Amino acid sequence: MSARFYAPEARASGELVTLPPDEAEHLIKVLRLRVGDPVRIFNGRGAEFDGLVELSARLDVRIRLGDRRESAQEPGVAITLAQAVLKGDKMDAVVRDAVMMGVAVVQPIVSARTEVTLTALERGHRRERWERIAVSSAKQCGRAVIPSILMPCVFDTLVTGLMELRVPNPGLMFVEPSAGRETDSLSDLAAQPPREVTVIVGPEGGWTPEEVARGAATGRLISFRGRTLRADAMPTVALAALFARWGEL
């Protein structure tokens, strides 16, 4: 298959679309494609097209869209991954793998034991970095949809937002079996997936008892019985397990 590029303005066959600067650079400098070369274009909202390079100059690459192509199927359940920001660059890998697994939205959160502040995240332009990672992961794994990376927020804001939804169990919060409360296991979930759900995963240091109580008030607490997982492995394992439970793998 031809190399895939992200062009958010692509809408219909026949159009001439300009690639964003990052994508243009990738096409020219890394893949060294030229005028007339075939490519695949996706718009990040589910549409995918054949395309031909029509103009290629530094940071100015235009593609003539050809036939619309069938794009990879998206999961039937729209999962928002609400992930407490992990240390160092571990959150980069979480975003990359969550996009690969098929989440609809990533909501970075700051909880009591998260070792970074909202201000530091903003100053470090971390959200913009995660957006670039989401594009690159969608390119690599063939998704035609690029999940939104929401503005980071504190755990309380997330939970308040979920409570306002007024639907049953809008959140599934993953907690340690030792969290000291009744937790459900994966097989307690209905085999039929909800239409949308927020999957809440904590930081290296886990949740405080107050956070677990708030989580229990807005949805269900889930734990993997008998297993202790590293914080950075947790989101991928949780997503794989949920998609498997719901027949979406």
Next chain:
Amino acid sequence: MSARFYAPEARASGELVTLPPDEAEHLIKVLRLRVGDPVRIFNGRGAEFDGLVELSARLDVRIRLGDRRESAQEPGVAITLAQAVLKGDKMDAVVRDAVMMGVAVVQPIVSARTEVTLTALERGHRRERWERIAVSSAKQCGRAVIPSILMPCVFDTLVTGLMELRVPNPGLMFVEPSAGRETDSLSDLAAQPPREVTVIVGPEGGWTPEEVARGAATGRLISFRGRTLRADAMPTVALAALFARWGEL
């Protein structure tokens, strides 16, 4: 909970056991424990004990075993992960995460598109390295069982061994949906787990058509519909999905 150490010779309460050199070094140099400090000891075969440091000198640490403790529950299905060796140090992460997920055995394999030879693996003492990684992952995630890391073998040897088992579907081979054959999806598997099974995962370049044909002859071909996963994410996702399918998460 006290720090956990691996002492393969630990058998019964009351014994005085010597820690292996790596573990002794960890206890003294990293955690700086001293005579009289409490520890947890596991023997890698499922038994776990309280313990007290009774002698602590360079590379000579002895622990008096106290009460036997309940250890983390092992999965009801014994999974052998037969994983084609990945490039660089990616296989290290695969071994670490497979131990965390709860495999019983890791069988490194060399397939047609694996970019390393059995000779190079042996010369690089890679198996010994993976054994150390398995110990360290079991320590970190609370398992009292250390999975065996088998001698690397070629794909053909693996498949021949599976055929000699003469049980139905001893192998589940994960393939791309584009493998050009009938594949099952996860929900085609019985919800009741087998007693043991070998999960076969390929290298970055995928399987050859001949390998897929041999895999189909010894078991079932499984694919995740609509998803393209990175080779190094595949084993963890496959294990999470299978354990979830079988009610073991």
